[in-house]
Amino acid sequence: MQHFNKRIKQVLVMGVITISVGLYGCSSSNDTAQADQNDTDGSSTTGIGRTEDSAIGAVFAFGNANRTLYTFDNDDDNVSNCTGGCLEVWPPVIAASATTEGQFGTIELSDGRFQFTFKSRPVYYFQGDAAAGEINGEGSGGVWFVTRPDPISTGTTALGTVFVGAGNINDGSGDPAVRNNVDGLTLYTFRNDSLNTSVCNGQCAVVWPPLYADAGALPADDFTLITRADNTVQWAQNGQPLYFFQGDSAAGDTNGNGVNGVWEVAVPVSR
Numbered sequence: 001m002q003h004f005n006k007r008i009k010q011v012l013v014m015g016v017i018t019i020s021v022g023l024y025g026c027s028s029s030n031d032t033a034q035a036d037q038n039d040t041d042g043s044s045t046t047g048i049g050r051t052e053d054s055a056i057g058a059v060f061a062f063g064n065a066n067r068t069l070y071t072f073d074n075d076d077d078n079v080s081n082c083t084g085g086c087l088e089v090w091p092p093v094i095a096a097s098a099t100t101e102g103q104f105g106t107i108e109l110s111d112g113r114f115q116f117t118f119k120s121r122p123v124y125y126f127q128g129d130a131a132a133g134e135i136n137g138e139g140s141g142g143v144w145f146v147t148r149p150d151p152i153s154t155g156t157t158a159l160g161t162v163f164v165g166a167g168n169i170n171d172g173s174g175d176p177a178v179r180n181n182v183d184g185l186t187l188y189t190f191r192n193d194s195l196n197t198s199v200c201n202g203q204c205a206v207v208w209p210p211l212y213a214d215a216g217a218l219p220a221d222d223f224t225l226i227t228r229a230d231n232t233v234q235w236a237q238n239g240q241p242l243y244f245f246q247g248d249s250a251a252g253d254t255n256g257n258g259v260n261g262v263w264e265v266a267v268p269v270s271r
């Protein structure tokens with residue numbers, strides 16, 4: 001535990017202003033409309049997929065002002081259900097043309113414009129954000145959430161290529177501003193788990209910290225999400241929950257592999 005905890009980075013959120021959706025639901029000022037047009041005209045030199053630091057970790061941003069990007073839980077894949085007054089508060093992020101860039105794509109709107117999507121979910125700005133790193137829309141109504149890079153990458157170890165953590169993740173405490181730096185730390189699976197179910201709780205989860213997911217996280221490709229016994233959400237590889245090991249302290253460490261014959265490094269699946 002000592003090694004892993006040395007990598008914890010705590011961020012305190014001070015003076016964050018929470019802005020209610022109702023305040024902006026009837027906004028129609030020319031200045032605001034022009035600002036949104038400038039930010040969604042697809043001509044920004046800051047490409048889609050750019051990240052900005054925020055009080056709750058790295059978030060995706062776009063436009064001339066690098067404003068935070070959000071998804072709406074009430075949308076469906078490649079379908080926007082934000083209409084009318086909703087669009088006054090949550091303007092769509094518009095692309096110059098149909099495109100695919102990594103996990104970002106586009107859908108065509110009824111007026112012929114193209115809206116960016118993230119993991120097939122339409123992407124929006126929040127009227128209450130004005131500058132890079134602002135996240136005033138996070139958690140609004142329990143259905144609006146920032147978009148983030150996935151906290152999983154690959155790394156090279158003595159055992160070959162394995163999945164590793166990427167960036168800072170929440171610590172499962174419920175405070176999204178308290179982040180653990182897991183960059184490059186090896187990820188493991190537990191043979192005693194069953195599909196979509198973790199049985200590593202209590203002291204087990206202290207020695208083998210889960211790869212916690214943030215609110216609003218979206219699954220993609222081989223990476224899925226499961227709900228733990230304590231109602232926190234954990235990343236999984238094809239339904240197999242993913243963990244770190246307290247005995248690893250640096251990128252490339254694989255000290256947890258083979259522990260008790262039930263812990264194994266998580267590896268990419270050959271196709």
